[in-house]
Amino acid sequence: MSAHILAAVSTVDALTFAVSALIVLAGAVGVVVSRHPVHAALMLVMTLFGVAVLFVEQRAEFLAAVQVIVYAGAIVVLFLFVIMFLGVDRRESVAAEPLRGQRPLALVLVVLGFAGLVVLGAEAHWSVGAHSVAGVARGQAGGNVAALGRAVFTTYLFPFEVTAALLVIAVVGAVVLARRPPRIAPPTEEVPFEGADVARPASGEPGGSERRADGEPGGGRADGEPAEPVRVGSPSDPRPGGETSVEVSR
Amino acid sequence: MTVPGAWYLGLSVVLFAIGALGVLVRRNVLVMFMCVELMLNAANLAFVTFSRMLDDIGGQALVFFVLVVAAAEVVVGLGIVVAIFRRRQDATADDFHVLKG
């Protein structure tokens, strides 16, 4: 069956697809496995670029342009900017498990997801829905951009207007978050939570992340959930393991 | 004839899975965040593919909105990271995990 399809597909298209798919996947895998946040960001650019090519391949030229300009141009640059600004450009040890049991859990989830997919694939029928509900995509005067523009300003007019609110939030949010906090932040002002491990002196203890187990009796909590510290380290702290400093774990 | 949509969809699913896996296994906030972007891109790819398969411009319009949302999310998300990070420097505390659970 695949031979039949392959025969029907034009070589150029197939080649383009194959190459871009490879780029996309390689980039994606790169993001996940690269130890260096900067590398990850660059890998992300690669994926975005591959996706943009696939957009072009599917006659979504405008989106391809936006993808490159907005995503690769703005978003990834923002990422890089933050990485550089924070100086969190050291490596994360991929081998160290973030949390006991997290990776097995992720593995289980992935396996379950795949099993679900397989079941779905075996049991389900695959069909796509009604055609051209919001307007045809091809063969319009003015091409892709005009068609998209019409859709956005007619059918999707209100969603388009509503995105204004999103941008307002983004601006206000950036302002709020960038505001300098007042110079009073002794963490001891925080009332200790149940484990009382916050009451530990706030400074003068180097190498925080290695000691994380000692503050949490049993590594678990009374409510039966795994301990989930959200820890962010300082770039200036001398960490022997070279751990990345901005970390979150669930 | 062009490459069948199912191939694109397969690629999109794999991309989505890689992104989701990344969010689950990585602990660097920025990398996790990039993995979320991968997932959004997978969705965008699916939208565009469906748009082509259905000959419907709607899918592409949706991608447009997802892009806007992604941009707003990135601004706020990175803002939070920066805000937290700066306080760390101020407070020179290296290890509060105030929130557990």
Add this chain to the structure above:
Amino acid sequence: MSPAHLLTAALSVSAVRGGTLSLPHIDYLTILPELIFLGGALVMLLHSALIRRTMDAATSTSWALSAATAALVASLVQWYEVSAHGPKVAVAGAVAFDGFSVFVTILVSSATLVAILISHSWLEREGVRGPEMQALMLVSAMGAMLMGAANDLIMVFLGLEILSIALYVLAAFDHRRPASGEAALKYFILGAFSSAVFVYGIALVYGATGTTNLPQIADFLSRNLLLHNGLLLGGLALLLAGFCFKIAAVPFHMWTPDVYQGAPTPVTGFMSAIAKVGGFAALLRVFVSSFGLLRADWQPAIWVIAALTLLLGASVALVQRDVKRMLAYSSINHAGFVLLGLQAATSRGVSDSLYYLFAYAFMALGSFAVVSIVGAKGDGNHRLDAYRSLGRRHPWLAAAFTVFLLGQAGIPFTTGFLAKLAVVEAAVEAHSVWLAGIAMVSAVVAAFFYLGLVRLMWAAPAADAPVAGAPAGAMASVGAATASMQPAERVSAGALASPVGTAAGQVSGSAAGSPAGAGSTSGEEAGSTSEETEEPALSTPLGVGIAIALCAGVTVVFGVIPAPLLDFAHQATLLIR
């Protein structure tokens, strides 16, 4: 349904065919509250940009309050309009204008009103200036309204994002507490993840049906027999997962306790009410009205999720030592109850869920208003011990909290009881008797910790719990307590009975909370060796006092005279398009 479909179809066809762009007609009344909220936020920001100094809390609160009031009035006008002229679809099929959406709008705008009052007191107490918090609240509430009115999956998504992104910022608002930022970070990462899942769900549904417009989806499903369509089922599952993150249903609840604990308390209250309302509003509309035909596919999933949510929320809340965490788990339990109505997948179920949301929103807001006061300056005093003998120190505050807790426990003559009864009725009617049984068992467990907290508030200081460290210290504090019993006891006694009391009492009471606190803590310094520090004299500012009174009023008055609110929720579902 068909007018919606026709309208959208007509619009899109004419737009594409004509070559010229014919902009859709916009019926501004249908989106007036949303516009008022967004406009209010913009005006506040503009005003603060124009004046020289940072805007003080009073100014920004008056702006925000006016916006919320205006939106409330507008939504009431909308209600009148819907009742008179029936539901319709507006703004090119993006917005549904029906009883359901107007109900959500009324609920969101009134809850926002209360939340703004609470936040005002917080801003003043913490000395935070500037209009940002309340502006963000307005915009965030607008997102929730959009979710309730969304007639298109992309509108649901945008509403969700507006709601959530503003909440991320709000959660991080308290610069002085590390927990705030960390809560925001956690919330953000998980929220972004769930949004991505949600978008992928939309993509799959779009592929399977060819549209994201909710009535058109329903129309497509009714005209095409789609049995076991993998795309559709996969999309449905992902949509459900995305929603479950927002409404904090197990197993997607992990963020809730941390975020509730870490965020500034007014934000927690706002979040617990608005985010849940928005999430459930969209969930109900999407699943019941658009995917109602596929209910055989999703009902079992909801069954399991609801059962887990109910049991986990109630049982884990039992062992919490922090009030905000406890309320977080209790909110998870409440989410399970609302899911009962969804699981029923009937019109009755929808209206009962709406009623539950209404009851819950005000109980949660009221609870967090009290927590915000007890949290005191710095907003960090949320241990359960901080509530010990609150009844002696601040009887009216404790009485109000008692009302909220008993309401959440489902004690009769509060809205909480009727809400629980309503969803249980819906579930039993839909033959989910076992689920109803599980829900009631979880209600018993939950009642246990609510009552425990109530008892703690009215218990004698350090009387029957081993909190005080050394025996000597305990003796001393008991002695001091007996010495100060004369005035303290008199003030405490009255409020103990007021779960049944009238709401009228609450109004005067919450205002009276502050004088009561003055001479209360004389006996506390005795047990200084223990971790029991001196309890601060709490002040109940007017704003939060009014908020508490409003919430208690809603909880009690509509518990005793339930018919208007029940009929309101019922009407809202009758008027669904």
Add this chain to the structure above:
Amino acid sequence: MIHHEPEFPFLTTLVLLPAVGAVLAALVPRSISKEAERRLVQAIGLVTTLLTLALAIWVTVRFRVGDGGYQMTSRHSWAATLGISWHLGVDGISLFLVLLTAVLFPVALTGGAVKQNPRSFVAWMLLLEAGCLGSFLSLDVILFFIFFDLTLVPVYFVIAGWGFGNRSHAATKFFLYTFLGSALMLVAMVALAVIHDSQTGVFTFDLVSLAHTHLSLSDQVLLFLGFTAAFAVKAPVFPFHTWSPDAYAAAPTGGAVALAAIMAKLGTYGIIRFDLTLFPRATVDLAPLLLTLGVAGIVYGAVVACVQRDLKRLVAYSSLGHLGFIVIGIFALSTDGLAGGVLAMVNHGIIIAAIFLLIGWIYERRGTWNVKELKGLQRPAPILAASFTVVMLAAIGLPGLNGFVGEFLILLGTFVAHRWWAVVATAGVVLSALYLLWAYQQAFHGVADEVNAQTRDLSWREGLLIAPLIVLIVLIGVYPKPVLDRITPSVNDLVAHVDRATGAPAAPKIGYRAAAPGRTRRLP
């Protein structure tokens, strides 16, 4: 059946009066002195309960003898969307329980010394009275549930706030058990209404309507179990009783009176009112089970009571035995048994209230409930001893006192149909005589040591409280006719309803069972 009377809403007033009193007590201004507050609050409590009592007596006077149906009903739409209506009514079965409640609450309120926080105590107790009255009068199942549930909260706080010993544990245990039972009952109630809705298209919780629901036997059994779970815990029936000794022992005197004398009756009353009315077939089918449990409760209660040293626990276990009697009376499903059961509920309420009052006063004097430490109280406190004797003899079932009448009717009704159960139950009577007499002998006989000799006798106030109870004990004992006259027609109707539903006589009738309305029964 229902008589609508467009006149003064007696029953609604009866329910609301204590609730209003509770609010008033809670709102007593704080500016007055502590002593003034105590007096004011107690005055409010007393006046409210006495007014309630007056109203209850007035209702009893107005009650039409010989009419088995619901009287003085009032019905208003309350939460129509949820199918709940405010539907109150009284019949022969509930009449005396209402009266009992109204009589006992003034006693309970003033009987025990409440040192601290009188305002809250009075408010909670008045609220409890409203809840109890509401439960007895509700003719809407959800309304019943509401009041039934509403009684839990005051009792929880009364035990936890003013109790003895490990009171918080006892209060929690009480709350969890009873709330869990009632939670399951709620589901059963809703399920019943849903079935009714599917048959008639009317979604209602009205008891009168629901009684006409057609249920398959399996549905009946399931729903019966759902309802009975709550009632059995509340009563308490034998295996579900474990909360009750703790709660009784931990409760303050007033709370114990309310708990044992009135709230326990909610359980047995619920069985009569709801199980028999709604699920007659399941009731008949499952009667042997419940009879067995009742008998087991009698025997178990008696045996355990025999080994108790603590007077209060002893009374708690004896109460378990008495409740067992009531249960077998009900599930004998004959007019005699049922009428005896209802009468025994009233009697037991009076007796147990008197006992708890008396031992509460003993505790106030001596600071202990341990019979080992009590000795020879008869000499220093003769009136106390005399009162205790009368009450104890009534509890044993001495002819001429009220306990006898109920127990006799129950045994009479049970013996015909379920002989062996009756025989074993009779053994319980003997045992109960044994341990009560033994306890009496321990505490009151003998020569008092120095401490016990100091025991005060009853004050005039206490005498005034116990006197009406003793009068009632004697009065019902020698002349139960007026009570039975009012109970019997309703019981007849109920038994007829069960018979109709099961198609065959549920139990062999004896002698004068079919007493026509108004016709009086002669006591053997």
